[in-house]
Amino acid sequence: MEKKGKLFVISAPSGAGKTTLVRRALEQFPQLSYSVSHTTRNPRNGEINGKDYFFINEKEFQTLVDQDQWIEWAKVHGNFYGTSRDFLEKKLIKGDSLLLDIDIQGAKQIMEAGFTLVSIFILPPSIEILQQRLENRGTDCRAVILQRMENALVEIDQQSVYDHVIVNDDIDQAIADLHLILENEMRFL
Ligand code: 5GP
Numbered sequence: 001m002e003k004k005g006k007l008f009v010i011s012a013p014s015g016a017g018k019t020t021l022v023r024r025a026l027e028q029f030p031q032l033s034y035s036v037s038h039t040t041r042n043p044r045n046g047e048i049n050g051k052d053y054f055f056i057n058e059k060e061f062q063t064l065v066d067q068d069q070w071i072e073w074a075k076v077h078g079n080f081y082g083t084s085r086d087f088l089e090k091k092l093i094k095g096d097s098l099l100l101d102i103d104i105q106g107a108k109q110i111m112e113a114g115f116t117l118v119s120i121f122i123l124p125p126s127i128e129i130l131q132q133r134l135e136n137r138g139t140d141c142r143a144v145i146l147q148r149m150e151n152a153l154v155e156i157d158q159q160s161v162y163d164h165v166i167v168n169d170d171i172d173q174a175i176a177d178l179h180l181i182l183e184n185e186m187r188f189l
Contacts, residue, residue, distance in 0.1 A: 006097040006185065007088075007115050008032070009107045012122035013152030014077070015133040017168040021122060022101050024175050029182055033091060035100040038064075041079035044139060072102065072109035077147055081106070097186070104155050107162070118185050120178065121162035125169040127152070 012018035026034055038054040040061050049055050061080045064070060071089075073082030083100060091098050100110070107119055124130035130152055134145045159165050164181050168174040 004095040005092040007092070007110065007117035008097065008099045008182065008185070009110060009117050009119045010099065010101055010122065011104050011107050011119070011155065011162070012168075013124065013130060013155050014148045015130045015137070015152070016122045016124045017133075017171060017174065018101060018122050020171060021166075021168070021174060021178050022099065025099060025178055025182055028179055029186065031097060031186070032099050032182070033096050035083055035088065035091075035098045037081050037083055037100075037102065039079055039081045041077075041081075071113065072106040074103055074105035074109075076103045076105070077144065077151060083110075104158055104161065111161075118164070118181070119162040120164045120166060120181060121155075121159045122174070123156065123159065123165055123167045124152075125167060127156075 010018060010022060026032060036054060038056050040056060040058050043055050058080065065073060069085055070082040071085040073080065083102065088098065110117060131149055134140065134148060166174050166177045
């Protein structure tokens with residue numbers, strides 16, 4: 001299969017500011033499509049099915065695992081997340097470039113599947129600031145925050161798997177850093 005589009009994978013511990021960065025990147029690069037993942041977690045306030053995620057139940061998710069329909073999938077913070085193989089391959093064949101917001105387990109699976117991709121990891125300025133951000137955003141209870149902090153440490157430890165690392169200390173600087181990476185990579189399309 002000839003794959004013409006380019007794949008960008010972006011990962012970060014939750015609370016590192018990835019959502020804002022991804023949103024800005026999509027505004028700045030209209031030629032970049034967002035890869036809408038499937039998840040078994042419940043929608044948060046304001047999230048739209050088919051735009052933020054496709055929300056499905058565990059049985060549906062497992063059926064698609066059995067049918068080998070995921071190009072990658074993982075259990076993250078207790079819920080299942082996956083990227084549809086069909087969706088991804090169709091987009092690439094069409095020549096679209098895709099931005100995948102997925103965790104490190106998924107990123108590694110895509111790398112191992114032999115796709116050419118550009119991978120970017122977003123780091124918080126410090127662990128203390130990460131914890132503070134998770135507490136301040138008020139979307140998660142204490143147990144969830146602790147689980148996310150534990151996962152963050154594991155992910156941060158593996159940042160060298162990625163092509164680029166951006167420290168999100170100042171959001172405007174981080175947006176500019178991401179813009180530069182994307183601009184350089186898109187130039188060769
Ligand atoms: P959230 O539930 O906060 O939206 O996302 C939790 C984590 O799941 C984030 O690290 C996000 O990048 C990751 N994630 C979202 N979609 C996918 C996916 O399709 N595959 C994998 N492996 N991780 C995903």
